[in-house]
Amino acid sequence: MPQYRVPTGARSTLQNAGEFVIGLVVTAGRGVVLFGQALRQFRYLHRNLDKFLSQMFIAGVVALPVVTITALFTGFVLAAQTGSALKVYGVANLALGPIVGASMTREMGPVLTAICVAGFVGGGMASLIGTMRVNEEIDALEVMSVNPVRFLVMPRLAAMMVVMPLLTIYADYVGIYGGAFVSFAQVGVPYKDYFDMLEWGLALRDIVFGLVKAWTFGVIITMVSCQEGYHTSGGAEGVGRATMRAVVYSFLLILIANYLLFSLVYLTIFTKVWN
C-alpha cells in the first residue's frame, strides 16, 4: 500500500498554526483565572497604594512619548486622507471635524494606545515577572507568606484600569488637534469650521465607548502579560519567549475584543441607551 505522508514543511506549518491557536486560548483562559484572583485581592488595594501609584507612574510615563507620536500622526493621516476625499465633494468644511473626531475617540485612540501600551508596558510586565519567576523570587514571596498576586498583579491591574482611559483621553486630544492642524495646513479647512463641526457632530456615546474599550484593553494587556510572566519557565530564553508571547497575544486579543465590544456592547447597549 502506498504511504501518503503529509510533506514535512506543510505539517510543521500546520503544527505551528495549531500550537499558536492553542497557546492563544490557553493564555486567554489563564488570564481569566488570574483576573479572578486579582479581583479578589482588590480589597487590599488601599493598603498597597504605594505600589498602585508607582505602577501608574511607570505605565503612564513609559507609554506617553510613543502614544503622543502615534496619536499625532494618526490625526495627521486621518485628516489628510479623509480631507482629500471630502474636498472632491466640497464637504470638507462640514464633515472633516466630526469624521476625525469620531474615528479618534471610538477607534484609533483606544486601539492605538492599547497597541503602544501592550508593546511597552505589557512587554515590560511580562519580562519583569518572568525574570522574577525564573530567579525564584515569586517562590520566595510565597514562602514569605506574601501572596504574589496581591504583591505583583493586583497593583498593576488597578493602575492599568486607571491609566489606559487617561492615556486614551490624551491620545484623543492629540489626534484631534493633529487633525485640525493638517486640516488647516494641507486641506484648507479653517480651525473654526473644524472645531464647530466637531462639537456639533461628536457624540458623547462615542467618547464613552472609546473609554470603555480602553479600560477593557488595559485589563487584557495586564492579564495576558502578567500570566505569561507568571508561567515562565526555561531561564533567559523563557523570559524572552514570555515577553514575545505577551505582546503578540495582547495585540490579537485587543483586536478580537475590539470587534466583539462593537458588536455586543456598542450595537446593543450604547445605541439603545444613547439615541
Added chain:
Amino acid sequence: MADEPRTVIEIQGLKRAFGGRPVLRGVDLEVPEGKTVVVLGLSGSGKSTLLKHIIGLLKPDEGRILLEGNDIATATPKELEAIRWRFGMVFQNAALLQSLSVGDNVALPLVERRRMLKHHKRRHPPEDLTDDAIRARVSEKLTLVGLAGAEGKMPSELSGGMRKRAGLARAIVHDPKLLLYDEPTTGLDPIIARHVDDLIVRMREKLGVSSIVISHDIEGAMRVADTVALLHEGVIIERGAPEEVMASTDPMVRQFLEGKSEGPIKVM
C-alpha cells in the same frame, strides 16, 4: 523517653509522580527541634521536589508533611500562609527581589505582615512591627550574617556569597522555627562555601532553629549536619549521624561519597 527533642517536621511516605514518572517514591524524614538534617543527593534524585513539597509549592500524590502536627499537604491557602510564617527559606540563588534594596528585602516579610494585620482590623500593629522595630530587627539580622550596614545596597551590587547571606538574613528576620536551605554552597568558592557552612551552624547555635539543608556538597554536609540522609531515585537509602554515613559499606552510598562514575548508580 522524656528528654528526647520534639519533632518539628515529620514527612511520612511522601510520593509524587510527574507525567507517570515517579520522582518521590515514599520519603520518610523527621527533623528534631534544634537539629540540622542534610539531605544529600545527585542531580535529579528528587531533592528539589522534596523541598517544594515541604514549603507547600507542590502537593503530594500520597503521604503527609506535618509541621508541628499541621499537615502542609492538605492545608488551605489561608492555613498555608500561617504555616509558612514558621518557615524561613534560603534559596539557591538567594532570590532577593532585584528592585528592592538589601534592607527592604530583609524587611519585606515583616512589612507585608504588618499590612495584612492592619487590614484585618488590628489597627495598631504589634509593638515589634513598628517602623523602628523593623529597622532594628533588619540591622540585627544583617549583623548576625556579617552584612552590617549593607541595608542601602542593591542586590546587583553584592557578590554571590553576600547575596546568599542577605537571603539568610531575610529568612531569619521573623524568627522562624524551621530553616530550609536549597543548595546553600552551590556556585560559591570553597572559602565562601565553608563560611556559609559556619553560618548554618551559627544559626542553630544562636537561634536554636531546626534546619533542613538540601545539598550535594558532601564536605559541607559533614560539617553542618546532625543527621545526614541520602536521597536516591526518590527514596532515602541511608540516614544517620555524619560519621555513621561516612562509614557505611553500602555500595551505592560509597559510590556517592567517593564520587565515582563506576558503580551501582548509573549516571549515563
